[in-house]
Amino acid sequence: MIKRTVLDATRELLRELGLTTVFGNPGTTEVPFLTDWPDDFEYVLGLQEAAVVAMADAYAQATRQAVLVNLHSAGGVGHGLGSLFNAYRNRTPLIVVAGQQNRALLPHDPFLGAMEAPEFPKPYVKWSIEPATAEDVPAALARAYHVATQAPSGPVFVSVPADDWTTTTERPIISRPRIRGFAPDPEAIAELTKALENAERPAIVVGGAVDHDEAVVETVALAERLNAGVWVAPMSYRCSFPEDHELFQGFLDPERGAVSDALAAHDLVVVLGAPAFTYHVDRGRGEAPLPPLFIISDDEQILARAFEGTGIRATPKLGIQALLDAVEPSTREKPTPRQTPPKPSKDKLTAEYVYSTLADLLPDNAIVVEETPSHRGILHEHLPIKPTDTGFLTMASGTLGYGVPGAVGAALARPERKVVGVVGDGSSMYGIQALWTAARQELPGDDPDPGQLRVRGGPHPRRRDRRREAPGHRAGRHRLRDAGVEHGLPRGDDHRAVGPGPRPHRGTGRPAPDTGAHQGRHVRQDAVLTCRQPKNWKRRWRCWRAAGSSSSAGR
Secondary structure, eight states: OOOOHHHHHHEEEEEEEHHOEEEEOOOOOHHHHTTTTOTTOEEEEEOOOOHHHHHHHHHHHHHSSSSEEEEEEHHHHHHHHHHHHHHHHHTTEEEEEEEOGGGGGGGGGGTTOOOGGGTTTSSSOOEEEEOOOOHHHHHHHHHHHHHHHHOOOOOOOEEEEEGGSSOOOOOOOOOOOOOOOOOOOOOHHHHHHHHHHHHHSSSEEEEEEHHTTTOOOHHHHHHHHHHHHHEEOOSSBBBOOOTTTTTTTEEEOHHHHHHHHTTTOSSSSEEEESSSSSOOOSSSSTTOOOOOOEESOHHHHHHOOSSSSSEEEEOHHHHHHHHHHHHOOOOHHHHHHOOOOOOOOOOOOOHHHHHHHHHHHHOOOOEEEEEEEHHHHHHHHHHOOOOOOOOOOOOOOSOOHHHHHHHHHHHHOOOSOOOOEEOHHOOOOOTHHHHHHHHTTTOOOOOOOTEOOOOOOOOOOHHHHHHHTTTTTOOOOOOOOOOOOOOOOOOGGGGOOOOOSSSSSSSSBOOOOOOOOGGGOOOOOOSOEEOOOOHHHHHHHHHHHHTTTTOTTTT
């Protein structure tokens, strides 16, 4: 009789929770988790953990669903911490599952052991645990899912010893639905409604949580009902109001005096899904006055740390809907439309000209993934984001390394939409490994010129033919293959694992270069990324591809 293991129970749970897409960069301690990888699961392999976490971040943002991330013990978690900090600030529901050494070895401080593993990613996770026993692993993952997805959402961390996965268990797996959002207190909404009725020049400030909660359409309806001007909160990581709308007023700078000056014309400000406010510099105007504020947020910390204003706790969509139901259409005069800058000159290749040209070329439903912090203000002036659903993704923390992996993750999440990564040359170096994942995942696109990877919508026609010829191959996906890679273990059939990696050469058993569908000539990286390449770029590309996913011997 085949006994049910913790791994079997965990996969049952992950299926029920919809966590069948896993991003990772595994090592020895993750081999048991990868054994006999199911056909209905997908492992998105990356070459370095910071890029892996950033890809998962954008994927979760674009799908509005939790995503599982598989990292390697303490070293892998350490590599991914910068991107985990981004995910925390982005309110991204990532479930990070890190490998740990066997329980029997932990008292001896073993090689690849993680000391006090749950403490390592704090404070930039909502919750972390290393289960007390192997049989507690599925329950810990279920709790992690509900903590990660419950508003305000964010990353969580579970450390699992390698031998836990093969332990037998008879405990039942109980999957519960995702915990829904919550509505505001009716008395608080009544107070805000009265204040809006008495206001002559109200304004709305929107933050990333509005689009995160899929509430942009409701926000537009509220602004039009109130005839209120709409500002974007400082350092917002998503677009929560169409920037070509007549009521759009612009972007607040992350400095107290600048916020005060921008909002001075208003006699009431309603902040939706954003802190009030995020500041980056101090120019000595810390006491600059602000209009009366109401802040609607699902984050108790945002409400608690606001220096002024009335806080109303609710998830953005339900809070905005409650306000829409309460206010009457206003007859007040609309604010003066925002003045847009003229078209930049074509005489020089400036950032203004690049963004303006890109704005002319983008389709209406494009997703822009941005990491050009030095040119953010120019982007705001010349590249208006118009979609009301996930039109713009960036990082809320300021930690570099999001742009290139973010474009790949967004493209995997939303293959029906054009995804354009706007990434600075310096920023790209923090996550350039994600291009390898773009190639491995076979993201459809045109044949790129040397050194250039372009966006193209829809599958490449030759790729569609190849998919039909490859039995069991799912379009746009890449399943794990029997790699025959030892992951640092001694040679021998007993130690070979079913896991991510290149297919072995039939004669030597060593990892061989990918061929056919895995060659880099049909790469789609959903960004326009022009890179200088040496003349022998083809040879170097093949050598890099030949290296496959093999990692250092220490893994």
